[in-house]
Amino acid sequence: MNYSNFITDVAKRRRPATMRELTKKAYSAPKDTISLAEGMPNEEVFPFTKISVKLYDGSDLTLDDKELAAALQYVPTQGYPPLLQTLREFQRRAHAPPLWESRDIVVVSGSQDGLSKTLEAIIGTGDPILVPDVFYPGVEVVVAPHKAEFITIPQDDDGPIPEVLREILRNRQFSGGKMPKVMYINATGTNPTGIIIPLERRKAIYRIACEYNFLIIDDDPYHFMHFEREEPKSFLSLDTEGRVIRLDSFSKVISSGIRLGFVTATAPLIATVELHLQSSHLHAPTLSQVLMYKLLEIWGFNGFMKHCMHLRRYYKERRDIMSALAHKHLNGLVDFNIPKGGFFLWINVREIENTWKMIMQRGVREGVLLAPGAAFMKDSTIPCNAVRASFAKASNKEMDLALQRLAQLIRAELAENYIENVDT
Numbered sequence: 001m002n003y004s005n006f007i008t009d010v011a012k013r014r015r016p017a018t019m020r021e022l023t024k025k026a027y028s029a030p031k032d033t034i035s036l037a038e039g040m041p042n043e044e045v046f047p048f049t050k051i052s053v054k055l056y057d058g059s060d061l062t063l064d065d066k067e068l069a070a071a072l073q074y075v076p077t078q079g080y081p082p083l084l085q086t087l088r089e090f091q092r093r094a095h096a097p098p099l100w101e102s103r104d105i106v107v108v109s110g111s112q113d114g115l116s117k118t119l120e121a122i123i124g125t126g127d128p129i130l131v132p133d134v135f136y137p138g139v140e141v142v143v144a145p146h147k148a149e150f151i152t153i154p155q156d157d158d159g160p161i162p163e164v165l166r167e168i169l170r171n172r173q174f175s176g177g178k179m180p181k182v183m184y185i186n187a188t189g190t191n192p193t194g195i196i197i198p199l200e201r202r203k204a205i206y207r208i209a210c211e212y213n214f215l216i217i218d219d220d221p222y223h224f225m226h227f228e229r230e231e232p233k234s235f236l237s238l239d240t241e242g243r244v245i246r247l248d249s250f251s252k253v254i255s256s257g258i259r260l261g262f263v264t265a266t267a268p269l270i271a272t273v274e275l276h277l278q279s280s281h282l283h284a285p286t287l288s289q290v291l292m293y294k295l296l297e298i299w300g301f302n303g304f305m306k307h308c309m310h311l312r313r314y315y316k317e318r319r320d321i322m323s324a325l326a327h328k329h330l331n332g333l334v335d336f337n338i339p340k341g342g343f344f345l346w347i348n349v350r351e352i353e354n355t356w357k358m359i360m361q362r363g364v365r366e367g368v369l370l371a372p373g374a375a376f377m378k379d380s381t382i383p384c385n386a387v388r389a390s391f392a393k394a395s396n397k398e399m400d401l402a403l404q405r406l407a408q409l410i411r412a413e414l415a416e417n418y419i420e421n422v423d424t
């Protein structure tokens with residue numbers, strides 16, 4: 001594939017930063033090479049002399065002298081080389097992507113960093129982007145300043161509807177509109193709706209991407225955090241043409257404060273993201289990268305999956321508790337589906353056209369914070385009757401109280417609307 005058609009002029013104008021390229025060379029140079037090139041501080045005068053963390057099974061993870069020195073230093077922009085190698089093997093095992101030899105990985109500071117860098121490589125001023133009709137707001141904040149045009153694709157309980165997607169693209173092509181270069185998808189445990197796009201639908205969307213020549217960004221931080229029997233087959237594993245940019249995150253499965261994620265895509269797209277990183281924060285935090293490398297080294301792939309199984313049981317139990325509480329407190333007021341993955345219950349409130357004011361004013365006043373549905377639309381001024389509630393962190397008692405308070409908010413809002421209608 002020729003990626004130059006997908007890349008903005010700004011991205012094309014980026015050039016390698018010489019000092020960053022020298023750091024890359026220093027890492028791959030023969031052992032007897034002496035580098036006076038870089039601006040690296042001397043680790044001997046850093047205040048940290050040992051880094052050791054205890055894991056939840058009681059075992060210790062301690063960095064040896066070499067790892068400690070590396071953890072406290074600059075590394076090549078693409079990532080700490082031993083971690084990069086581990087992640088390459090991880091991706092092959094987790095997704096068996098076709099065309100693996102043509103792909104690469106870049107480590108980023110969380111999925112959002114990968115998302116913003118990839119979107120900014122593709123979306124130029126006024127470019128269209130395909131998005132589901134409600135979607136993770138981290139996309140909007142990146143592309144709105146570029147005056148991107150959102151082409152929203154209606155969804156049902158299985159995600160964006162392929163027939164409608166095709167119809168929208170066909171009409172657009174027919175009328176000579178600018179065609180989108182990319183579609184944003186969050187396929188597993190979707191934020192905010194908690195769905196999992198089924199395999200057949202993933203295949204259908206991928207076929208349309210090939211037909212209408214656009215890339216797919218699959219932002220998939222909940223891939224290992226689903227509650228179904230069957231493992232989801234990622235878009236990357238279906239990608240026979242090199243169209244999928246996969247975003248992984250350690251935020252939900254290891255720690256969000258560690259700020260680590262990684263992008264997997266064909267090498268030219270990874271190189272574009274790498275150049276952007278060279279000009280921004282140079283690389284993802286090395287200490288996090290080295291800790292992550294050590295953890296994956298200790299656990300291996302199977303150990304990581306075992307940890308994910310533990311997470312799934314943990315969050316599934318929370319999901320079930322919140323769903324039961326929603327039935328108890330919100331019965332007759334709302335509709336919702338049981339989330340299949342991720343952290344969120346997406347609650348459609350009956351008879352309220354827009355939940356924004358109810359949540360942002362009355363909710364804040366009454367001591368319950370929830371996310372108003374409109375925050376997940378292309379423009380938060382569009383009315384939305386939904387509310388997103390997280391079951392990830394609050395205690396059972398807090399979830400119980402929060403949903404009781406939500407019921408009170410809804411009743412108060414309905415009463416106010418009723419009085420207004422009677423008055424007019």
Ligand SMILES: Cc1ncc(COP(=O)(O)O)c(C=O)c1O
Nearest residue numbers: 110111112136186191249251261
């Ligand atoms: C769909 C989605 N993408 C990206 C992110 C950001 O994740 P990270 O912490 O890896 O930047 C989130 C976090 O909530 C998310 O839900």
